[in-house]
Amino acid sequence: MSNQDALIEIRDVCKLFTDDGDEKQAVDHISLTIRRHEFVTLLGPSGCGKTTTLRMIAGFETPTSGAIYIDGKDVSAVPPYKRKVNTVFQRYALFPHLNVADNIAFGLTVKKLPKDVIAQKVDAMLRMVGLQGYNKRKVTSLSGGEQQRVAIARALVNEPEVLLLDEPLGALDLKKRKEMQIELKNMQQKLGITFVYVTHDQEEALTMSDTVVVMRGGTIQQVGTPQDIYNEPRNRFVADFIGESNIIDGIMPEDERVVIGDVSLDCVDKGFAPNEPVDVVIRPEDIYIVTQSDKGQFKGTVESVVFKGVHYEMQVRDTAGFLWLIQDTSMFAEGMEVGLIVRPEDIHIMRKSDDPNAAVYREEEAL
Amino acid sequence: MRKLKLFALPYILWMVVFTVLPMFLIVYYAFTNAPGNSAPTLEHFFKAIDPMYMKILLRSIWIAFLCTALCLLLGYPVAFLLARARNGAVWSLFFILPMWMNFLLRTYAWMSILENTGILNSLFVAMGLGQMELLYNENAVILGMVYNFLPFMILPIYTNLQKQDVSLLEAAQDLGCNGWRVFTRVTLPLSMPGVVSGITMVFMPAVTTFAISRLLSGGKFMLFGDIIEQQYLSTGNWNVGSMLSLIMLAIILLSMGLMGRFGSDTKDGGGML
């Protein structure tokens, strides 16, 4: 094993589903190493293969090719009930015929632990998730948030090496979701076990994770810390999926210089072929608006203004016709002529060829 | 976990032997001279469309049709009144309860009422009307069928009417319909799926029965079910019997297809309770 810390290793795994004669490549040659004590999030739009990947780690699906190692052992043929991983399911999958305590105790009774030990562990778990005294409640009488906590307790009580979470907060309202994000992160740090978390919510991924794995169309687009992913998206898709972005076609005539339309800008990227066509990504908060339109690198007219709480979100149409999305704490009125300024270090240049799904992506965009 | 579909394996093996194979045998017998000769032949088809058999087939369809119409006529008002009644759900049970008795026993009961020395004729004699020939004719058969199948008509219509959105009726009134118009313009058209499943549930067993007709007609006239039974158990011509069975199955599938075009919920038994 290459890395002493590696707990889960996914090596060149593919998963092909055949249904009604249609073949669907859910996961397409992915390789990924998950370290011990790490909080890893698989992030991507629906159908990107994140849940399938998680289900292969859990053992509910077997890879069509490739192998998955847990603790250095190939587990591809090990059934889910013999793996030291536990799952928190999307809609919790609590057993409706059992009460809260019996749900949590389920895995322990399977292991035939003594009754008093089970009771002790269940109570400890209930305390940890903040549901002490809920033992005899029916799970169907609980709120979504409470059911969520029971589901987490039911998995964690088995002391798994890895906890898998499949969009566990999807059914909660915004406020509950924020609370649970913080709680989950705290739990993970306190227990020191590995969390593999699946979500399509980029904000959630950035808040909680040590490592974010951005997926799309069965492939991994980028692996990195939340900061890396946000600040240095590797391609147009990642840039667009993580946060909001202005993505414009540009050309690199030389190192550290990019031309958008007829505007030439300084930037910090280099190593492109002369006149290589590129995607230029600029975050909305990295664009500055000046009232004297001649002072800007781009000239444009404010088309719309929306107040978003902490900032205003404005759309500015430049003279070349591109619609910029800009976030600024001060407001510029609709119809106003303004100038736009971007700092060189806020300009992110991406090779078009770095995006393996570029063609597909444009198609989707056109829809 | 695709392996879980193995749970169905014992049943699928069972199904192949006891559902698919028997149907295959019927088809095989219908188109060959099995068990003696396995060469394909259409002779049983030509025997089966003999005018005598076709007359019986038409009579079966006619009687089933009459029975279905009577059940609809009798049953719709019952279903309607039940749906409007305060304790309709409880009352509907009383209309269902007789179904829980073996249908032969119910038919048996009618035989004792209708026979020459039965209770009705005793009444008639006491009233000075004289004895009447009530049993062993077509009317007795139709009576017996209506009696046996009436709940199958009431139930789906009742279920449908009960589920109807009251606000639709109020909307119709709001738009100027009087009681009768609300019924003909809204209630009735909306209840068509229930009516269709009721018709299917009555017509199918009515057209295929042989025991009810045999008992109440005293074997005086035959229905299509009777000639199939006869081919197998008395004449011993299984090939023609199989062909007649296929014709009956075809009629059932045809009428189901026809009914399916009128109401979408016939297949699952029609939005039952």
Place this chain on the structure above:
Amino acid sequence: MRRNHKALHLISRLYMVAVLVFLYAPILVMMVLSFNEGKSRGNFTGFSLKWYGELFQNAEIMQALSNTLIIAVISSLVATVVGTFAAYGISQMNRRSQGLVMNISYLPVINPDIVTGVSLMLLFIFMRMNLGFATMLISHIVFNIPYVILSVMPRIKQMDRHLLEAAMDLGLPPLRAFLKVVLPDIMPGVISGMIMAFTLSIDDFVISFFTTSGVQNLSIYIYSSARRGIEPTVYAIMTLMFVTVVSLLLLINRKSLGRTVAKRTRI
């Protein structure tokens, strides 16, 4: 207008009563006649329990009754076990195979009983089995399984499909996971399927008639006795069965009852 309304109300009341009389008169007549001292069906000559006495001494009826009950119990149990597992397995198949298996499963339901009966008879003869108790039992299982599947399937479709995975995730192998987690959840459907299978088996005449010979169940006995002429002992057994059924029905809940009855389209 108000008087009109009242008259309408009265007419509908009378109509309902008339239909109920039509439905119950034969049953009431039978019950009364089962206590009749004489053999006459025209008039009541005096109260007596002698037909009940004769009923219990009539070995033929008692044999038919026990055949009916044994077959109903075994066939409904077997059908429930096989059908419940089958329904779950089918729900895990892809759409195309699911459609195929369900359509074939429907066959005994839509097939006229007489066709099911003769086709099974052909099969048993083809397999060189002697028509008798065993063939009747097999036939009852054949027509019972689809009703169990049809009754269990909706519960499975409603169920959270991750339940079984959750149990496996917590350490149970598939079969134990199914028994411990899925089965309790779909139990209402399983039970109503079993009741349906049981009553269908008790009620069946046509399929039994073609798939057995020499061995009688109650339906076959009644059919042949009706052709011989009416016997008051049949009234007695009818009364007993009706009372039993009504009391059983009062024990199970109304809803599953209605659904069960509604599916009893086979005559």
